[in-house]
Structure formats: C-alpha cells, structure tokens
Amino acid sequence: EPEPYNWPTRTGFYATGYATAVSSVCSILMALFFKKRMGQGQMIDVATADSFSSCVGIPPTIGYIWKKPRPRYGTLDYGLCPYGFFKCKDGYAAIACFRDQDFRAALRILGIWKIEEDWKTLLDRITDDVEKAQILNREIEKAVAGMTFEEIFNKFQEFCMKAAKSKWRGGGLPVTTRMLRPMEVMEVGHWKVRNAFFKANDTYYGTFQVPTTGKMSKTPMRVKSISARIGEDNQHIFEKYGLKMDGNN
Template sequence: MQRPLEKIRVLDFTRVLAGPYCTMMLADMGAEVIKIEKPGHGDDTRHFGPFQNEESGYFIYLNRGKKSMALDLKNPHAIEAIKELVKQSDVVVENFRPGVMKKLGLDYESLKECNPGIIYASISGFGQYGPYSQRPAYDLVAQAMGGMTSITGHPENPPTRSGASLGDMSAALYAAYGIMAALFHRERTGEGQLIDVAMVDSIFALLESNVMRYTVDQIVPERIGSRHPISSPFDIFKAKDGFVVIAVANDSLFNKLAAVMQQPELAEDPRFNTDPLRTKNETELKAIIETWLNSYSVEEAVKLVSEAGVPCSPILTIEDICEDEHTNAREMLIEVEHPVAGPIKIPGNPVKLSRTPAVIKEASPSLGEHTEAILKDVLKWESARLQALEGQKV
C-alpha cells in the first residue's frame, strides 16, 4: 500500500528531540529521511540511555525508518555532496541555533539556489528572528519562557516542568504540520518556502484559555494544581485506595455525576447549579465528592462514573499504560527489530489513516550506514571518488 509521503526525500540535519521527532513522523508516513550525522559521534541521543545491547533505546525510537549519512559539515566536499542532494530532495529540516547553517553555507537562501522548490524547516528555541533568537534553549527553558511552568504545579509549591518535553514535542508537531502545508502549497504552485518554528512559540500556543483569561479579563493565571480554572468538578479526587480523575465541564454532566452519587439534590444546590458557581465553590464540592469516593476503590469508582457517561479515569503509571489492552489494540506500542539491540518495543504512531496508514517496519540506522549507498545510488559518484573522500575523512 502506498504511503502518503512516498517519493518525498527529506534531508535531516537534526539532533536530540524536536527535530528527530518531526522527521520520524515524516518517515512513518513514507518519506525517505536521510539523517546527516557527525562522523564518529552521530546524534547526541546515540549516547543517551536506556541501552539495550549497548544501543540507545531513545535513539532507536526517534530515528526509526531513517537512513544515516556520516558527513563532516566543516569539509567543503561534504557541503558539495549535500548541495547535490538538495537538488534531488524535497525537504530540509534542521534544529541548530539560528546562524549555524548560514555559516556552513546550508541556510535556506543558499539551498534554494540549488533547488527553488525546496521546503526548509528550521526548529529552534526562540525562532529565526526576534530579540531572543540567539539564546540557547532546551525544553526546560522553552516551558519556562513560554508561560507553561508558571501555571504548572500546586500553589503551595514552586513552579514545575511538565513531566514530558512538551517544548520539543510541540515544536516537532508544528514543524511537521508546517511541512505538510508547504508540500501541499508546492503541489499547487511549485513554490518552496522557509518554515520557522520556535519551541517557545509552540509552548505559548498550547496555553489555550490561559492566554484569553489574561487578554480578555486581565487575569494572570497561577498554579492551581490539577483542577481546571473555569470548570468544576474537573480534578484529581481521592478514592478508597488511590486517585481518580473526574472531568465535568457542563451542567448535563454534573447532573449525571450527582445522580450516580445518589445525591441528585446537588444539581439544584445554589452553590453548584452552574459551572461558574461550582468553580467558585470548588473546595466544598471536592470535599463532598471525596467523601462519596471514600466508599469505593479506584476500579469501582471509575466503572460507576464512566458508565454514567461522565469522563473519568484512573491515573495509570507508565507500566500500566504500556500493558493496557487499549494501548495495544491501538498499536501504540509496537515491536521493531534492531540489528544490534534485537527486538525492542517503542511507541507507535497516533495518527490512524484509513487508506494510507503509517507503517513502522525498520528500526534506526547505524551511524553512517547509508553514506556510500546514497552517494553511489543517488549522486552516482564513482567508487574511486568515494575512497578519496574517505581518505580525507569527509
């Protein structure tokens, strides 16, 4: 079955997380992704744990389905090879600090001279322009500067980072989204373009109602724990043997919850009969719900509340979600075969297309595994030339 991005060639200059996750998604959808890595070292994540048979599980996951070329970007012969590849490629993705690719002669302005239709995606901490564009960033910085850290955690505790690298992952998603839109535009017009994605921008775009609360009502959102700022009950609640999530965002759902609690009068209580009032009196309402939950285990409570049509969930550990039947039914944990690490389980692709589904068959490449094949098969360079380049440590 043909995949959506078959015959699309991507030159991938990315490393660590945001860029590799973006190009991984393109590879899942059929793109030929050629990962350009530093000879002898490769992507930093080749050296990140956890390890299986001395191979990084982190790298295997983020770089599945790609090809690896080991090239010294400080060598003019390597730059020559890349510019030749650009002529036969569709997309370039990089996540260096702004200005690095320009110094190498591999920025968008330089490469569009080789291929006017090239789509060039740059992922960075603060973007390609703006007062902070030259600042270095990792996910922790992006979450802090983007506003998310200030609203994450409980009010009595210091601000906290989200448990996952949302700055990297959201930037990866927005970059992949931009690349898809740019490919569609090029299909209609023949024009390539530059895509500029900042991790800080990406975090800011995830803040949803928090921004509007400030711009409309001049409220500065603060840390409030797990509850929702404008809907109640929408929080984590203590049951007899653990914790339950209950999420009610309208009066109809609250009526259902009151009924399953066998306290239908709560729906008419003047403290709780509208969402704004429930939020205003959230502390009293939470105490009533937890008193009821104290008679039920997590499993019992989730069954009762869910069957009543109210969104509800246990809090699963990573072990729980990996072993969960729904996760496996959705193919969200799949096994790939790595030539060194052996069989290894990694997350699947969450985008389920009915006609052209993502196909994940190959694990990550070894460092420089495809260098010779690409230079021979794509650029048609002869063996003698390749041997000379190898001798010069290109």
C-alpha cells in the same frame, strides 16, 4: 484525496509534534545566542507536554476573559468543573461533568447533594479564584476516597442507564473512567496495535523505551535519534550547515 468536510480527528497529535519542534528550535536559537555572547554551550531539554500545554487555546482565552494570566490550577480544568482525576480506594478515577445536569447527577451519585446550592451553574464552578475551585475539588475527593473504582463506575453506570432511558432526558450523564498507571497503559492492546510505544536500540543506552506522544497508525513520529550526549551531533550539524568546527565546539 481527502473528502470535503472530513476534518482530521487526531489533529492534537500533529499539534503536539509541531509545538515541540517550535520549542526546540527556539531553544537552539537561544543557546546559539548565549554561546555567541558568553562563549559557552548550553544543554537543551524540551518536554513535549510542556511545549504543547503552553500554546493550547485555554491560556490565551482565559487571559482575555479574566484580564490576567491564568493561575496554576493543578489537576483542575478551566473549561469544565468538575473535570479531573480524584484519588479513590484503589487508584484514581477521572470524573467529568459537561453540563449542569451532569454535575447535579454526579452529586446525587456521590451522596453530596447538600452542596448543590453553592455550585448551581457552570459559571459558579469555573472561576479565577483557585481557592474556591479547590473547595469543590476537595468535596469530590472526600466523596470518592472511600470507594473503589469499580464501585464508582457501577454507581455512575446504573444512574446513567436510567437517565438515558428516561423520556425527559434531564437526569444528567456524568462520565467516569479509571486512570491507568504508566505500565498499565503500555499493556493496553489498543496502543500495541498502533505501535504507539516503541523501543529503539542505542549503542550507549541499549534498548530504550521512546517516551513519545500518541500517533495515528499510518503516521509515526519522526524519531531519528534517541541519544542525548552533549556534543554528540556537533560534527553532523556543522557539516550540514557548512560551518567550521573549532576547539570550543
């Protein structure tokens, strides 16, 4: 039995699954409506990431605050700035500055303190003007472009350790981590233990790497089939719902 006030820590995984299911059901209903009107079937392709990103909290929140649909931010973030990944000498480095003092610390570390006056507070950095946000993004990109991730990480770590030991605790603690390539992620032991990336055998595709979202160790995603050939499941669906197949199905 769950204990009081012990909230789930991986709700995002469940939300992703349900969001994808909702998108899939809506797509099926639209396809059935189109078939009824036009007499033609439709290919349904639902992207898990798109399903989830379309309903997370930020878009409606931003729409309410700015009184207009959110613009396309690309790799930028609405809640924090900077908060994204930036190309460095040997890959990509993710950098996050949660507070104003974290941002100021990052400017010192990266040697671009001269721009501090223009981006003093979080409200200066979070804006509905995409072009303005990209100016700051480009400044950070230029600062990290000539460094390897190890150099970036060491600079951040050294600064943060000094800040953590300071009795004033006002030095800021910006965060950085390395962005892994897909094949590198699949080799990380953490995901192997949790069996997050699993393979399935299919009569048509052979051994297939299932592109699923992360999961908790005891709650595997409900992947029942990986085949996607048009009409493959028609007979099963029609029989399950007591429908009659004809030559057009």
